[in-house]
Amino acid sequence: MATAENEYTLDTVRETLVRQEDTIVFGLIERSKFPFNSQTYDQNYLQIPGFCGSLVEFVFTNTEIVQAKAGRYKNPEENPFFPENLSLSLVPSYPFTKFLHPGAASININKSLWKMYFHDLLPLFVASGDDGNYAQTAASDLSLLQAISKRVHYGKFVAEVKFRESPQDYEPLIRSKDKEGLMKLLTFKSVEEMVKKRVEKKATLFGQDISLNSSDDSKGKQKFDPSVASKLYEKWVIPLTKEVQVEYLLRRLD
Numbered sequence: 001m002a003t004a005e006n007e008y009t010l011d012t013v014r015e016t017l018v019r020q021e022d023t024i025v026f027g028l029i030e031r032s033k034f035p036f037n038s039q040t041y042d043q044n045y046l047q048i049p050g051f052c053g054s055l056v057e058f059v060f061t062n063t064e065i066v067q068a069k070a071g072r073y074k075n076p077e078e079n080p081f082f083p084e085n086l087s088l089s090l091v092p093s094y095p096f097t098k099f100l101h102p103g104a105a106s107i108n109i110n111k112s113l114w115k116m117y118f119h120d121l122l123p124l125f126v127a128s129g130d131d132g133n134y135a136q137t138a139a140s141d142l143s144l145l146q147a148i149s150k151r152v153h154y155g156k157f158v159a160e161v162k163f164r165e166s167p168q169d170y171e172p173l174i175r176s177k178d179k180e181g182l183m184k185l186l187t188f189k190s191v192e193e194m195v196k197k198r199v200e201k202k203a204t205l206f207g208q209d210i211s212l213n214s215s216d217d218s219k220g221k222q223k224f225d226p227s228v229a230s231k232l233y234e235k236w237v238i239p240l241t242k243e244v245q246v247e248y249l250l251r252r253l254d
């Protein structure tokens with residue numbers, strides 16, 4: 001159901017971020033089922049007439065084309081990785097609440113997320129090797145990257161809530177383009193610590209092999225190293241969500 005304008009509060013946007021953690025943790029577990037599968041990312045692997053790029057780029061661009069036609073990017077929470085290829089939605093439009101300032105539409109940091117994901121994150125948690133499942137590998141990269149992107153760009157909603165709660169604190173910093181001051185004002189270190197701990201706990205629990213004999217659960221093998229989830233949040237998800245908040249606030253009075 002749509003969120004009404006007055007339903008966005010710091011508590012409700014934080015609840016949304018908490019729910020998104022589940023999707024990201026499951027996405028990590030799903031991707032870790034496959035080895036690295038380097039052909040998926042090799043620019044020379046595909047020979048498709050009219051397409052130049054890797055298999056993962058092929059899967060992303062074509063999936064986004066279909067999803068754009070089906071209306072995905074009409075929702076202000078969604079940001080495409082290849083906006084340059086997209087055509088308009090072909091489905092009846094839905095009246096999404098116009099909660100964000102129009103400047104929000106110009107913020108899309110998916111190119112940085114793309115680099116971070118393939119260069120830094122994947123090598124941290126995926127086993128080396130090749131099992132031939134390149135399309136499935138690309139599909140799991142897509143759903144995980146979409147989940148990370150949605151989380152990071154949700155910073156726009158978090159920033160709007162914070163701005164509306166105390167415009168008197170934000171306005172002078174925005175007018176003087178004080179990025180450092182904005183960063184300081186929107187930061188809650190204790191919340192960040194909680195987020196990292198919770199994500200690691202979720203990764204531990206969701207990644208456990210479940211046995212019907214409950215005393216065996218804690219001895220179960222882990223599907224995935226839970227510290228990768230908290231590292232992902234500490235090094236990238238939280239800092240980039242904050243970067244999106246600063247970028248959004250800088251445009252807030254335009």
Ligand SMILES: O=C(O)C(=O)C[C@]1(C(=O)O)C=C[C@@H](O)C=C1
Pocket residue numbers: 014017158186187188189191192195237238239241242
């Ligand atoms: O909860 C907030 O206030 C947020 O801005 C989100 C978030 C995060 O990314 O988890 C980012 C900055 C804050 O320091 C705390 C947490």
